[in-house]
Amino acid sequence: MSASLSARNISLEYAQPAGKRLPVLDRVTASVGSGEFVSLVGPSGCGKSSLLRILAGLKSPTHGSVAIDSQPITAPSPRIAIMFQDANLMPWRTVVQNVALPLEIAGISRNQREARARALLPRLGLAEFGESFPRELSGGMAQRAALGRVLIQEPDVLLLDEPFGALDALTRERISLDLLNLWHGTRPTILMVTHDIHEAVLLSDRVLVMSQRPGRLIAEVRVEIARPRAVANMYDATFVEYVRTVRTAIEHA
Amino acid sequence: MVSEVRKTRLGGREGAVIARVLPYVSWLITPLLILLGWQLVVSLGVYPEFIIPSPAAVLERGVEVIVSGRLWENTQVTLVQTLLGLGIGALSGVFLGYFAAKNRWVDTLLSPLVVTFQSTPVVAYAPLLVIWFRDGITSKVITSALIVFFPMFLNTVVALRNVPPSLRDLMLSLRASRWQMFTLLEVSSGLPIILGGLKVSATLAVIGSVVGEFINADAGLGFLIEQARNAYDTPLVIVTVLTLALSARLLYGFVEFLEGRLLHWQRRGSR
Numbered sequence: 001m002s003a004s005l006s007a008r009n010i011s012l013e014y015a016q017p018a019g020k021r022l023p024v025l026d027r028v029t030a031s032v033g034s035g036e037f038v039s040l041v042g043p044s045g046c047g048k049s050s051l052l053r054i055l056a057g058l059k060s061p062t063h064g065s066v067a068i069d070s071q072p073i074t075a076p077s078p079r080i081a082i083m084f085q086d087a088n089l090m091p092w093r094t095v096v097q098n099v100a101l102p103l104e105i106a107g108i109s110r111n112q113r114e115a116r117a118r119a120l121l122p123r124l125g126l127a128e129f130g131e132s133f134p135r136e137l138s139g140g141m142a143q144r145a146a147l148g149r150v151l152i153q154e155p156d157v158l159l160l161d162e163p164f165g166a167l168d169a170l171t172r173e174r175i176s177l178d179l180l181n182l183w184h185g186t187r188p189t190i191l192m193v194t195h196d197i198h199e200a201v202l203l204s205d206r207v208l209v210m211s212q213r214p215g216r217l218i219a220e221v222r223v224e225i226a227r228p229r230a231v232a233n234m235y236d237a238t239f240v241e242y243v244r245t246v247r248t249a250i251e252h253a
Numbered sequence: 254m255v256s257e258v259r260k261t262r263l264g265g266r267e268g269a270v271i272a273r274v275l276p277y278v279s280w281l282i283t284p285l286l287i288l289l290g291w292q293l294v295v296s297l298g299v300y301p302e303f304i305i306p307s308p309a310a311v312l313e314r315g316v317e318v319i320v321s322g323r324l325w326e327n328t329q330v331t332l333v334q335t336l337l338g339l340g341i342g343a344l345s346g347v348f349l350g351y352f353a354a355k356n357r358w359v360d361t362l363l364s365p366l367v368v369t370f371q372s373t374p375v376v377a378y379a380p381l382l383v384i385w386f387r388d389g390i391t392s393k394v395i396t397s398a399l400i401v402f403f404p405m406f407l408n409t410v411v412a413l414r415n416v417p418p419s420l421r422d423l424m425l426s427l428r429a430s431r432w433q434m435f436t437l438l439e440v441s442s443g444l445p446i447i448l449g450g451l452k453v454s455a456t457l458a459v460i461g462s463v464v465g466e467f468i469n470a471d472a473g474l475g476f477l478i479e480q481a482r483n484a485y486d487t488p489l490v491i492v493t494v495l496t497l498a499l500s501a502r503l504l505y506g507f508v509e510f511l512e513g514r515l516l517h518w519q520r521r522g523s524r
Contacts, residue, residue: 056426076426088419092441092518104437105427133518153427 002189003069003079003156005055006031010064011214012050023214024050025061030208030217032157035187039200041250042210048193051215052159055191056082068157078106081155085162087142089134089149095121096130099148117152123182124148140171147175151182160192164199172196173231176203184228197250201242202229209249219249306488314488315495323477328496330473331462334390335504338397339458343451345398346405351435353406354413363406371403379464388469397461401454408450412443445519448512455508459501474500 012025024047032038040048053059055066057076066073068080081102089098096117097104103113121127124144134142143164150158163179164172176199183190194200200207201223209219223242225233233239288308294300295307302310318324353360370378379396386392416439424438466475474497481489513520 053422058422058425076428078428080426082426084419084423086419088417088423090420090438090441092444092516101437102427105424105429105433135518 002035002187004032004034005066005068005157005189005191006070007051007055007066008064010051010054010061010066012047012054012059013062025054026214026216027064028210028215028217029064032189032191034189036206037183037190037204038192038206038208039204040191040193040208040210041195041197041200041246042215043212043250044195046210046213047215048210049161052082052161052191052193056080056159058082078153079156080159081150081153081157082159083146083150083161083163085165087134087139087146089142089145091134094131094133095126095137095145095148098134098145099152101149102153117148120148120152125178139167140175143167143175144178147179147182154186155188157189157191160190160194162193162195165195172199177231179203180229197243197246198234201225201239201246202231202234207242207246209246218252219246221246221249303485303487306491311488311491314486315492318489318492324492324496327472327474327477327493328500330390331459331466331475331497332500334393334462334465334473335397335458335500337390337394338461339401339454339504341394342398342401342458343405343454346402346450346454347409347447350406350409351413354410360410364410367403367406370399371407375400375461375464379461380468383465383468388471393462393465393470393473396465397458400457400461404450404453404457405447408446409443412446413439415446416442444515448508448515452505452508452512455504456501459497459504463497 007028007030010025010028011023013021013023016022028051040051042048050059054061055073057073057080060074068077073080089095090101093101096114099120100113100117103116104110108116118130121130124147126141126144126148129137129141129145134145137145143166147163164175167175180203192200192203197207201221204223207221207223208217209221210216211218221242225236225238225242291305292308295305299305306314315324349359349363353363375396382396382399383392386395420438420442421434424434429437462473463475463478466473467479470476470479474493477493478490481487481493
């Protein structure tokens with residue numbers, strides 16, 4: 001299952017101490033089709049993460065509305081899962097307990113939820129680390145556990161907030177390709193915020209470019225490279241051309 | 254060559270044995286030195302026996318009051334008061350601390366009061382508590398609970414404010430209820446700071462209990478010290494003080510043990 005996601009006329013302002021208002025997002029209208037993989041790039045501080053948090057139901061926009069399959073989103077929905085920039089694991093829980101957390105909150109029995117979490121670990125390359133604590137994991141492994149915690153929810157829509165931003169280049173490449181493989185399986189709708197243009201082009205069907213604050217959508221690049229994609233694609237002339245197009249759009253942001 | 258190698262090895266092994274045993278006995282060194290100094294002062298006869306009795310006299314008096322049951326009787330009273338005070342003070346501190354961290358109004362109404370009273374010496378307001386709650390066990394339990402309340406309250410507020418916002422967001426995005434937010438996130442996240450408060454509180458609880466007894470009591474270790482002092486029974490004063498120190502240490506050790514059990518994840522992976 002997957003679902004479409006839409007944002008209509010989203011504006012966001014923050015109240016400032018002096019009674020001023022700081023505009024963060026300016027009339028953003030965008031949509032992500034069912035089963036589509038879309039990336040959102042833009043200069044830092046342009047409100048990308050805020051937009052994602054609005055879509056996750058964690059924050060209300062000042063104006064405008066967001067919807068999943070034309071159902072308005074006003075609070076976190078069970079159909080939408082969000083993955084944060086750092087792994088954000090609970091240090092007092094083992095990997096299995098961390099991955100199983102969403103099921104625990106949903107009230108699923110201990111045996112069932114831990115069995116499901118354990119079944120997920122091999123796909124994440126964490127088969128032998130179920131009983132490890134987060135501080136025993138490397139950054140990449142922790143991020144894989146965080147990915148597991150998202151996948152176990154079997155969401156229709158996946159929101160990724162610079163999910164691999166804190167990882168080194170090689171680990172990052174591997175995990176993003178793993179993510180791509182997992183996506184090919186169940187095909188959830190994905191909206192990913194990233195500042196890595198190569199990553200955006202490699203993974204996405206479409207790349208949305210945002211302006212500097214207050215963030216507006218200023219460009220849309222459709223990436224028509226055949227799937228499945230691999231690292232080798234990154235050396236193709238067409239790939240480089242896409243990267244250049246996105247880059248130029250950001251520079252004019 | 255060969256014999257030389259063997260020699261160094263043997264020396265190494267002996268060194269290793271000492272290194273292995275030392276951590277277990279090192280805590281004895283300071284008390285033994287104090288005992289030695291004490292005996293020296295007594296042997297020199299600088300002070301009369303009723304001011305500084307000999308270690309042997311103290312030991313003898315100690316055995317006497319243990320055998321007669323007088324020491325245990327009074328220890329029990331103080332322990333019960335202390336544990337009740339610790340329990341009541343810690344629970345109410347955590348409870349109100351939770352609401353102060355959650356609600357700005359509770360915080361505004363309580364925090365200034367707590368901070369002011371925390372810096373007031375307990376001996377100053379303990380007489381009031383004895384006047385209000387009489388000379389039974391109640392006034393001591395309340396003194397003890399009150400002195401414990403302050404650090405527990407403040408530590409709970411700090412603990413809850415230190416819950417990482419990113420984990421709060423995670424819980425919200427998973428649609429956790431308020432209760433789940435508390436049990437699955439806030440308790441575990443805040444536990445290190447709250448247990449730190451409990452360690453301080455364990456020793457404070459003993460102080461509160463004894464201060465109450467000093468002011469007015471008919472039982473307890475503080476009462477026993479007062480009684481012994483009035484009778485110029487200095488050995489008994491020392492025996493009682495040592496008993497108090499030991500009780501406080503045991504209580505502290507228990508909280509430490511609890512901490513080790515509850516926070517075992519902190520030690521994993523720090524190798």
